[in-house]
Amino acid sequence: MTTKIVELSTLIAEKTKVVDEYFKKNGLPTPSFDLDGPTRIMIPPQEKEASDALTAVLGATRDLNQLLTGPTGVLMSTSPNDCLSLQAMYRFKVAQTLPVGEEWSFEQLSKAVGLNVIDLRRLVRHAMCNHIFREPKPDYVAHTATSKLLAESELMQNFVGITMEEKFRASGRVVDAVQKYDGAHSPEQSGFSLAFDTPKGFYAEMEVHPERGRRFASAMNTFASLIPLEPLFNAFDWASFGKATVVDVGGAWGPVSIGLAKRFPDLNFIVQDLPGVVEEGPAKVPADVKDRFQFMPYSILDEQPVKGAPIYFFRAIFHNWPDESCVQILKNQIPALKKGARIVIDDSTLHEPNTLPPSVEKRRRSMDLSMLTWFGSRERTVEDWEKIFKAASPSFQLRHAKPAGMNYNLDVEWTG
Numbered sequence: 001m002t003t004k005i006v007e008l009s010t011l012i013a014e015k016t017k018v019v020d021e022y023f024k025k026n027g028l029p030t031p032s033f034d035l036d037g038p039t040r041i042m043i044p045p046q047e048k049e050a051s052d053a054l055t056a057v058l059g060a061t062r063d064l065n066q067l068l069t070g071p072t073g074v075l076m077s078t079s080p081n082d083c084l085s086l087q088a089m090y091r092f093k094v095a096q097t098l099p100v101g102e103e104w105s106f107e108q109l110s111k112a113v114g115l116n117v118i119d120l121r122r123l124v125r126h127a128m129c130n131h132i133f134r135e136p137k138p139d140y141v142a143h144t145a146t147s148k149l150l151a152e153s154e155l156m157q158n159f160v161g162i163t164m165e166e167k168f169r170a171s172g173r174v175v176d177a178v179q180k181y182d183g184a185h186s187p188e189q190s191g192f193s194l195a196f197d198t199p200k201g202f203y204a205e206m207e208v209h210p211e212r213g214r215r216f217a218s219a220m221n222t223f224a225s226l227i228p229l230e231p232l233f234n235a236f237d238w239a240s241f242g243k244a245t246v247v248d249v250g251g252a253w254g255p256v257s258i259g260l261a262k263r264f265p266d267l268n269f270i271v272q273d274l275p276g277v278v279e280e281g282p283a284k285v286p287a288d289v290k291d292r293f294q295f296m297p298y299s300i301l302d303e304q305p306v307k308g309a310p311i312y313f314f315r316a317i318f319h320n321w322p323d324e325s326c327v328q329i330l331k332n333q334i335p336a337l338k339k340g341a342r343i344v345i346d347d348s349t350l351h352e353p354n355t356l357p358p359s360v361e362k363r364r365r366s367m368d369l370s371m372l373t374w375f376g377s378r379e380r381t382v383e384d385w386e387k388i389f390k391a392a393s394p395s396f397q398l399r400h401a402k403p404a405g406m407n408y409n410l411d412v413e414w415t416g
């Protein structure tokens with residue numbers, strides 16, 4: 001009889017071959033830890049066979065690893081140390097300090113980053129276990145593909161920065177928050193607020209710490225600009241509105257609206273966000289669509305000031321807010337809505353357990369816990385969404401809820 005571990009290893013071998021052939025056929029470099037290794041492994045979902053094979057390999061390698069580690073090993077090796085060593089790499093700018101292609105001794109690196117050599121060595125050597133840096137000869141450090149990416153990419157620096165400096169710390173207080181508040185009813189009832197000892201929720205706290213706020217906004221904006229927008233273009237009939245204004249509520253610097261503007265030349269955009277965020281916006285809009293953009297400070301906790309637009313677009317907004325706040329945000333839009341106006345929501349959504357490949361399910365569940373950590377909020381199923389619309393007003397009618405890439409697209413009509 002074939003055992004589970006052999007079954008998994010056979011699947012891994014078969015599916016890895018499919019992925020390998022896809023890379024070769026498309027002239028893509030093979031994954032490598034070396035300096036010139038590719039920085040991003042992405043197979044577009046329309047390349048279904050190769051994309052499914054990659055998903056299968058990621059799930060099966062994880063399962064095989066866990067089976068061979070065994071229950072005792074899994075429980076005892078789960079630890080925050082991966083975050084700890086990466087936080088140190090971020091805080092001491094180790095990646096940016098070590099020149100790419102050079103080999104520096106720990107002594108030299110210690111002097112340059114300003115951390116004693118004993119602690120630097122132990123932290124870097126732990127990071128090396130995750131292929132972040134390598135030790136080409138005893139007591140020397142060199143870059144790998146991953147540490148090089150951290151050295152050279154501002155997005156990665158900001159993304160790692162918010163994860164290690166804010167979220168890692170906040171995670172340590174999530175269970176306390178859950179126990180204390182028994183379900184967050186407002187953004188300040190989060191692990192983040194407990195960890196940072198603040199009476200404010202995450203976004204309100206960022207307003208009083210503009211540097212941290214900019215780091216978060218930069219990470220989110222760059223991340224958003226890397227996500228393929230094709231699924232969003234196709235999920236909603238943007239063109240059917242003809243010459244129309246889209247109010248991009250919480251649109252940050254407008255990365256998603258910029259994509260929409262390029263694809264749908266008849267649409268104009270009013271991008272709204274907190275004052276410190278929108279002030280960065282105009283400089284980021286490419287010249288070819290600039291005349292169709294306006295940026296406006298607006299807090300979703302107040303009444304919507306742009307009246308009578310046909311489309312109010314919320315991308316990755318509601319999952320940052322607990323249910324009561326979502327209801328209030330929707331109510332705040334009502335005075336601006338004319339009959340037939342649409343609230344278009346593009347947000348990640350939860351599925352029934354065990355209906356997605358394990359690696360995708362883990363990503364979604366992790367996103368759900370991230371929302372809990374930062375904001376006391378949650379990912380939602382379509383049914384959860386429907387309850388929120390109903391609580392805000394029975395005049396909100398859900399026209400469709402369609403999968404759109406990693407997200408769901410919800411088209412909600414104001415029936416007046």
Ligand SMILES: C[S@@+](CC[C@H](N)C(=O)[O-])C[C@H]1O[C@@H](n2cnc3c(N)ncnc32)[C@H](O)[C@@H]1O
Pocket residue numbers: 203217220221224249250251252253255256272273274277298299300301314315316317320
């Ligand atoms: C996860 S980001 C999504 C940004 C953008 N919609 C996208 O898809 O990339 C959430 C956005 O909500 C904005 N935000 C947070 N609190 C807000 C508030 N009270 N009023 C308006 N925007 C807010 C943040 O500044 C941030 O830009």
